[in-house]
Amino acid sequence: MDFALSDEQQAFYATVVDFAQRAVEPGAGARDREGRFDRTLWDRLGEQGLCGLPIAETYGGSGADAVTTGLALEALAYGGHDAGLLLSLGAHLTIGAKPIELHGTEEQRRRYLPRLCSGEWIGSFGITEPDTGSDTAAITTSARRDGDGWVLNGTKTFITNGPVADLFTVVARTDPQASAGAGMTAFVVERGTPGLAVGARLDKMGNRSSPTSEMVLTDCRVGDEQRLGDEGAALWQVAFECFDWERTVMIASAVGGMARTLDDAVAYAKQRSAFGKPIAQFQAVSHKLADMRIRLETSRLLLRYAAWLKDQGRPHQLEASMAKAHVAECATRSAEDGIQIHGGWGYIKDFPVERAWRDAKLTSLGGGTTEIQKVVISRLLLGEP
Numbered sequence: 275m276d277f278a279l280s281d282e283q284q285a286f287y288a289t290v291v292d293f294a295q296r297a298v299e300p301g302a303g304a305r306d307r308e309g310r311f312d313r314t315l316w317d318r319l320g321e322q323g324l325c326g327l328p329i330a331e332t333y334g335g336s337g338a339d340a341v342t343t344g345l346a347l348e349a350l351a352y353g354g355h356d357a358g359l360l361l362s363l364g365a366h367l368t369i370g371a372k373p374i375e376l377h378g379t380e381e382q383r384r385r386y387l388p389r390l391c392s393g394e395w396i397g398s399f400g401i402t403e404p405d406t407g408s409d410t411a412a413i414t415t416s417a418r419r420d421g422d423g424w425v426l427n428g429t430k431t432f433i434t435n436g437p438v439a440d441l442f443t444v445v446a447r448t449d450p451q452a453s454a455g456a457g458m459t460a461f462v463v464e465r466g467t468p469g470l471a472v473g474a475r476l477d478k479m480g481n482r483s484s485p486t487s488e489m490v491l492t493d494c495r496v497g498d499e500q501r502l503g504d505e506g507a508a509l510w511q512v513a514f515e516c517f518d519w520e521r522t523v524m525i526a527s528a529v530g531g532m533a534r535t536l537d538d539a540v541a542y543a544k545q546r547s548a549f550g551k552p553i554a555q556f557q558a559v560s561h562k563l564a565d566m567r568i569r570l571e572t573s574r575l576l577l578r579y580a581a582w583l584k585d586q587g588r589p590h591q592l593e594a595s596m597a598k599a600h601v602a603e604c605a606t607r608s609a610e611d612g613i614q615i616h617g618g619w620g621y622i623k624d625f626p627v628e629r630a631w632r633d634a635k636l637t638s639l640g641g642g643t644t645e646i647q648k649v650v651i652s653r654l655l656l657g658e659p
Contacts, residue, residue: 287349294353302356305483306629320393329375333387340581344526351530355626357633358483364524365434367514370397377503398439399590400430401490408646417446426494436487437475445508460508462500469494480632520641521594522580528605528637529574531560534632535612536566562611569604576600592654599647602638607632
């Protein structure tokens with residue numbers, strides 16, 4: 275088993291880091307402070323072919339595998355230092371475009387994927403509701419048949435890219451009598467569809483350059499041709515596939531953030547002096563740096579292993595949840611260590627490490643909380659459904 279990157283992958287990583295340093299990092303701090311999504315910067319991602327990485331070339335994508343897609347997100351995060359942009363891109367790729375490629379009809383793929391891959395359109399996914407959270411089986415958004423179409427009603431929240439999205443994949447209950455987890459169907463809904471309203475932008479603690487909002491569906495009518503996947507199978511067929519891509523690929527941006535925080539902490543510890551010598555020479559500091567490196571490498575290896583299993587078509591739900599839980603814990607702890615090494619300056623917004631912790635915290639919440647990952651892991655270990 276060889277996890278070494280190929281020469282092509284190494285060159286790709288370096289190219290993406292260089293692009294991120296030139297195009298993404300400038301202004302990252304200002305975008306965070308202002309909570310501003312930069313559409314011009316998004317268009318540049320599209321020009322670089324980064325908005326359609328894991329999508330087949332037939333539909334305008336690059337046909338990259340899961341490992342390479344994760345590598346790109348890691349490189350963008352490392353070079354760009356803008357976790358919000360990576361949140362928007364990761365959501366666009368893994369829960370915006372990929373479900374349509376995997377479960378859409380050929381007509382849906384040809385209609386939507388080229389626009390998503392070019393960056394002309396931005397994708398999003400709506401399953402979480404104000405009163406359900408991790409309990410996805412309890413959603414109440416409904417879809418009832420009406421002639422040759424469906425009428426959707428309900429409210430979704432925490433919609434990454436909501437304020438700027440052009441296409442929403444919405445999970446709604448189509449059979450209220452079905453057992454828990456069944457009777458749900460996914461639909462693709464275009465912005466501007468009557469009855470679809472995007473709520474006010476949510477003011478987040480971190481990842482602030484990625485816009486998040488509620489979405490309200492009020493007698494929103496869609497045709498049956500906008501149904502995604504099989505009727506009644508959205509939770510197991512579409513949603514869980516999205517979560518799987520989040521946990522094996524999208525989370526790679528947090529690894530890139532960890533690597534950048536470590537490099538910044540090493541550089542600061544070597545140049546900052548106290549009591550007549552660089553603080554890097556104090557064991558209390560050097561051991562924090564060692565711990566940060568250990569967390570980085572274990573996170574990177576566990577995540578790439580899960581992505582590799584996905585690419586091989588092997589079972590990987592256990593490894594994906596393990597990677598998600600581990601990366602979330604490590605990213606948050608390493609960000610905190612980075613702040614501690616910077617001392618008081620780490621608490622000041624002039625230093626990028628200040629926002630590293632705010633950004634990292636989302637990894638333990640979004641895409642299934644750490645607690646949910648441990649439920650998944652324990653059930654698989656115990657052989658429970």
